[in-house]
Amino acid sequence: MVYDTQGRYGLTWNVTPDMLGVLCENGRFEATNPAWEKTIGWTSKEIEDRPFFDFVHSDDMEITENAFVKIKTGEPILQFVNRYRHKEGGYRWLSWNCVPEGGKYYCSARDITQNVENKSALADSEEEARLREQFIAVLGHDLRNPLASLKAGFQILSREGGLSARGETVIDASTRTISRMARLIDDLMDFARTRLGSGLSLDITDGADLAPALEATVEEIRSVHSESKIVSRIELERDVPCDVYRICQLASNLVANAVTHGNSDGTVTLSARTSENGLAIDVTNHGETIPQRIIDHLFEPFVREEVSPSQEGLGLGLFICSQIAQAHGADLNVNSVDGVTTFSFRLPAQNS
Structure with a gap:
């Protein structure tokens, strides 16, 4: 059967980067092309000697079993994604198209591991961006606004009459401390923008003032x-x-x-x-x-x-x-x- 299949598909069967195979109803492949070994490390014999479920990630087992039941009813499986175990360890993400014909299932699979990882990295990046915005918002609102209220309160007290010399000293020291804390928060916000965000933004004017x-x-x-x-x-x-x-x-x-x-x-x-x-x-x-x-x-x-x-x-x-x-x-x-x-x-x- 292997030679019949290779003879039928010729050069394409041997050189395509896509994994091609003929699957039987017993869950074993009776023919697989060289791309299998290049993609997941297993030889054709190693693949064909075992049920294909032996290579499927445990978390993907249920959806894979359901897909196999579906194709047995005559429905094709298109763009089905699961993970196959690599011979050297780890798993590769594969996207499958399988068509039933004459009691057999003609399958092709493409390695999409890089695409999946890129999407995951993008999702992580978007989550990091969301957390950055929350961090900057905390600095800009939850910390600065209370300080502004404290500073305003001390300024009102400083205008009250009858303060002792000690009271004036305490208010002056407190105001200075609040100003220093506000500057620290400003520095942290700018640091967050430069190292965690898109950099400092500028509002360019003619500089007359x-x-x-x-x-x-x-x-x-x-x-x-x-x-x-x-x-x-x-x-x-x-x-x-x-x-x-x-x-x-x-x-x-x-x-x-x-x-x-x-x-x-x-x-x-x-x-x-x-x-x-x-x-x-x-x-x-x-x-x-x-x-x-x-x-x-x-x-x-x-x-x-x-x-x-x-x-x-x-x-x-x-x-x-x-x-x-x-x-x-x-x-x-x-x-x-x-x-x-x-x-x-x-x-x-x-x-x-």
């Missing part, structure tokens, strides 16, 4: 770090198209980082200027020189400078700065020599 926005940013940091000397030199002679909010976020992170890691009696300087080359922002502080081995990893997430490892924070601020620069097509670099550290942001004119 960048100068006053930078001044307000520096003033906000001064109010939080009143004990630090922070100098700003902002000379923007031309408008620079950019995302003003993100540029101010970058400046805020860099200045706050400089205050945190610099000498307590040192000066932190932010300079911003424009020229025909584009926008340049530099933030400089004085303190311990950052070793090159630390600089090499400074813009990675959850990395903090070893020169002051006890400082609070998640180590996301500089990573977020690098992502803001990258989204703008700009460069962000650091130079630390003889106790003077400068972070430099450069947005070329052609990208601005």
Whole structure:
């Protein structure tokens, strides 16, 4: 029968990548083509010496038995999917078409394992995307909104008369803590967008309000770090198209980082200027020189400078700065020599 079948189908029987076979009513194949061994590792003899059910995955046994009953009634089986055991272990997903004719069943099967795995991976990816959105929503709503309510409450209390000096101190400290927590949440949200989502989105404007926005940013940091000397030199002679909010976020992170890691009696300087080359922002502080081995990893997430490892924070601020620069097509670099550290942001004119 094998030779009759091969003679009948000729070259197609031997070279097709599809598994072809002639199945008898007793559940055994009386002829199988070479594609069986290529697909599931079993030789024709090994396949034909055993009932085909011996190769079916246990979870697919019931639906396969039902399909076999159905084809015995004369109905063809089209695009039926089950799993067959591979000789070397594991299973392959097969898609079957079987047609009854003259008391035998002429079958063809195609290996669709890769397609099934791709669909599974896609489903996993869609589930991950859904979980990402839920995670960002939790950060953006369930955490930030209560903080905003707390901050508003403390601001109302601060305007009440008759507060003791201790009460004013407690309210001021609490407000600062809430602001710090809000910044941490902002950093976590940006990290989630860059590493778990599609990256930071930009709202590019003509940048006409960048100068006053930078001044307000520096003033906000001064109010939080009143004990630090922070100098700003902002000379923007031309408008620079950019995302003003993100540029101010970058400046805020860099200045706050400089205050945190610099000498307590040192000066932190932010300079911003424009020229025909584009926008340049530099933030400089004085303190311990950052070793090159630390600089090499400074813009990675959850990395903090070893020169002051006890400082609070998640180590996301500089990573977020690098992502803001990258989204703008700009460069962000650091130079630390003889106790003077400068972070430099450069947005070329052609990208601005």
